[in-house]
Amino acid sequence: MVETGAQEGGFVRDGVWHSVPRKGASSLPAQALIVVDAQTAFLSGPEAVPDADRVVDRLGLLLERARQAGAVVVHLRNDGEAGAVDERGKPGWELYLPVRESAREVVVRKVSDDGFEGTELGALLDGHGVRAVVIAGVLSEMCVSATAFGAVEHGLHVIVPHDAHATYGLDDIPPSVVSRVAEHALGSDPEFVATAEAVTFEAAVPPAAGA
Secondary structure (H helix, E strand, O other), X not given: OOEOOOEOOEEEEOOEEEEOOOEOOOOOOEOXXXXXXXXXXXXXXXXXXXXXXXXXXXXXXXXXXXXXXXXXXXXEEEOEOOOOOOEOOOHHHOEOOOOOXXXXXXXXXXXXXXXXXXXXXXXXXXXXXXXXXEEEEXXXXXXXXXXXXXXHHOOOEEEEEHHHEEOOOEOOEOXXXXXXXXXXXXXXXXXXXXXXXXXXXXXXXXXXXXX
């Protein structure tokens, strides 16, 4: 058996990467929840991601906790191209979960995988004094991953619950494996926790004027 020393996020044994177990609870409370592309096309009907019911349940739990804590909630909605299942204005484009629009709960539309690219998301989070965000939704290896990278680049602490994101299978690769590989591809910058229950939220406090 050949084993390297433990590294950030895991270790190698006999040429295979083994993850360090995910944390039982997030190390920091988050001031914002970003729900990525929880749209009807992906969460209901025959073209929904496998285990969509589980993802909807987890997203619902995160939403309720974030709202109760006074955290910022951002619903990202992708404007798909013509003919796509999430084409703008089509039934599949609509958000699946109810939105309680307010100063702290908003919908941000996007046209690329990264929710920060070409949108007001970064400025919105900065304006509320957000330092840590929880990212959940679909699809794991695309918009969830890209938005997590974008949040890290924006200087935010990123928390990703393992059971609160999902995707489709790729050829003969099961969806659960695609999601797991997407987590590995994010590297050691985000903080991964095992379940949505492991996440804590706190109220977002806007910075003082002139700060």
